[in-house]
Amino acid sequence: MRDKPLEHCAIFGVTCDDVAFSVSKLLYQGLIAQQHRGQESSGISILKTGGKIYTYKRKGLVSQVLTDNKLSQFWGNVGIGHNRYATTGSSEYESLDYIQPFHFKNNDIEFSLAFNGTIPVYDDIKKKMDDLGRIFVTNTDTEVIAQLIASIAIGTEKWPEILKIASKLLDGSYSLVIMTADGDIYAIRDPKGFKPLCIGELKTEKRNLYFVASESCAIDTVGANFLRDVKPGEIVHLSHQKDIQSELVLKAERTALCQFEFVYFARPDSIIDGVSVAQARLRMGENLAVKDPQLLDQEFKKNAIVVPVPDSGRSAAVGYAKQSRLPYVEGLMKNRYVWRTFIMPGQKTRKAAVKEKLNPIKSVIQGKDVILFDDSIVRGTTTKQIVSLLRQKGGAKSVHVRVSCPxxxxxxxxxxxxPTTKELIAGKNKEKYGEKEYINKVRNTIGADSLLYQTLDDLKKSIGKDESQLCLACLTGEYPLKHTDKIKHLEESILKERYKKSEQNGIY
Ligand code: SF4
Known part of the structure; x- marks a missing residue:
């Protein structure tokens, strides 16, 4: 199993008031800046005002899918794009229907949709759509959203109205970008704001452009000015003809921005809902150092070094080293050319992949007390292998694991x-050994001399948001959704089945 969780998707959109200008290269730039959010497939939908929507999508990295040659064939002043990592519907993953943007067209309506998030309980909506005679070509929540929009459109032709009604019927996490056949872009964020979504603009003498992106790093990459985040529950209308228009259509009692965006998913140069990801990670490291009992041992400190797990543990490790006044040492070399180690059949091959990817630098590790800093431990498999590598190949005297995330x-x-607690090293040990014992069991399993996690309070403090603003469900078991009971009782077998399909397909 892959150790780190993966974000499902990145979305991007751009509209330009100059119909003689093509946004295809900007779509490429916006997507490649967000490659970290989805590495299995990529695609774009593009339209020249007054013309048709053209969609091109394939399996592969952005640079493999959207080559110069391909981009030159897609010309238009409005477009959206998507990078995907698949879970829902993975067994049919080879089919282009499962790759986004999802281009929907029937006799009544045409649009293209790019989606980041999950609608966990969509079977009821899907059944209603089935009863209405709608034919589904995939088994994804993305198509459920598209079919829902198409069904609503039969009763009302105005796009904001269609989207307002659809938003009220969906319960889950969703940031959406929709391009209509008229060349308008709508950006929608769910009322709890689970996933980030932001807008930017670029005004030059010749033309005006508006952008929407999952992360602000994409807005920076295309040379635009970051304007603001899309608010939870807001629909923003980007048009090549008008200024930005927006409406807050749903207001929740609380918001629930995913804490993992700050811990791991987002790029450090992004700013999400007013918080710099890099600064939040630095504070995570500093706060952990303040609470670390190991640092009270002055003899230990004389021989200790702080080593980050590259690349995700880096920012927090800098904060920890600064606060503890210990040397920060790049003690693990990462091979940047080993891509996508998670698509590996067989456990042995996956273990070998960690060795291919990371190598300890013996000259700086040998004989040292290593404080190994990582952003999170999910399944624990990689952490165990890194600890072992540091001891056996690096010659570390001791290895103490410190983790930004609780x-x-x-x-x-x-x-x-x-999808299941049984896959989580902390979750399964907590269930088996209880609150008092489980951390020690995790430490034992990963083979560390000591293990210290961030506290929930310090995580919130580091991000600068409280429990009424963040989703902390994977840390607390409290799910901030309407149908919580349904979700908790969602048949594990269904989730396992969905997950098993991705395993059968070699996607771990
Ligand atoms: S449970 Fe919430 S905080 Fe945890 S990964 Fe999922 S959305 Fe993010």
Whole structure:
């Protein structure tokens, strides 16, 4: 099993008031800046005002799918794009229908949709759509959303109205970007704001452009100015003809931005809902150092070094080293050319993949007390191998694991790929050994001399948001969705079945 969870998707959109200008290269730039959010497939939908929507999507990285040659064939002043990592519907993954943007067209309506999130309980909506005679070509929540929009459109032709009604019927995490056949873009964020979504603009003498992206790093990459985040429950209308228009259509009692965006998913140069990801990670490291009992041992400190797990543990490790006044040492070399180690058949091959990817630098590790800093421990398999590598190949005297994120003890049903508690090293040990014992059991399993996790309070403090603003469900088991009971009782077998399909397909 892959150790780290994966974000499902990145979305991007751009509209330009100059119909003689093509946005295809900008779509490429916006998607490649967000490659970390989805590495299995990529695609774009593009339209020249007054013309048709053209969609091109394939399996592969952005650079493999959207080559110069391909981009030159897609010309238009409005477009959306998507990077995907698949879980729902993975068994049919080879089919283009499962790759986004999802281009929907029938006699009544045409649009293209790119989606980041998960609607965990969509079977009721799907059944209603089935009863209405709608034919589904995939088994994804993305198509459920598309079919829902198409059904609503039969009763009302105005796009904002259609989307307002659809938003009220969906319960889950969703950031959506929709491009209509008229060349308008709508950006929608669910009322709890689980996933990030932001807008930007670029005004030059010749033309005006508006952008929407999952992360602000994409807005920076295309040279645009970051304007603001899309608010939870808001629909933003980007048009090549008008200024930005927006409406807050749903207001929840609380918001629930995914804490994992700050811990791991998002790029450090992104700013989400007013918080710099890099600064939040630095504070996570500093706060952990303040609470670390190991640092009271002055003899230990004389021989200790702080080593990050590259790349995700880096920012927090800098904060920890700064606060503890210990040397920060790049003690693990990462081979940047080993891509996608998670698509590996067989456990032995996956173990070998960690060795291919990471190598300890013996000259700086040998004989040292290593404080190994990582952003999170989910399944624990990679952490165990890194600890072992540091001891056996690096010659570390001792290895002490420090983690930015509190123990991950519950499954995520909001779009991240850890569907059962049994797969979580902290979750399963907590269930088996109870609150007092389980951390020690985890430490034992990963083979560390000591193990310290961030506290929930310090995580919130580091992000600068409280429990009424963050989703912490994988850390607390409290799910901030309407149909919580339904979700908790969602048949594990269904989730397992969905997950098994991705395993059969070699996607771990
Ligand atoms: S359960 Fe965890 S990973 Fe899932 S949305 Fe909530 S905070 Fe993010």
């Amino acid at each position: 123990p991950v003890v519950s499954a995520c049903y909001m779009g991240i790929d850890f």
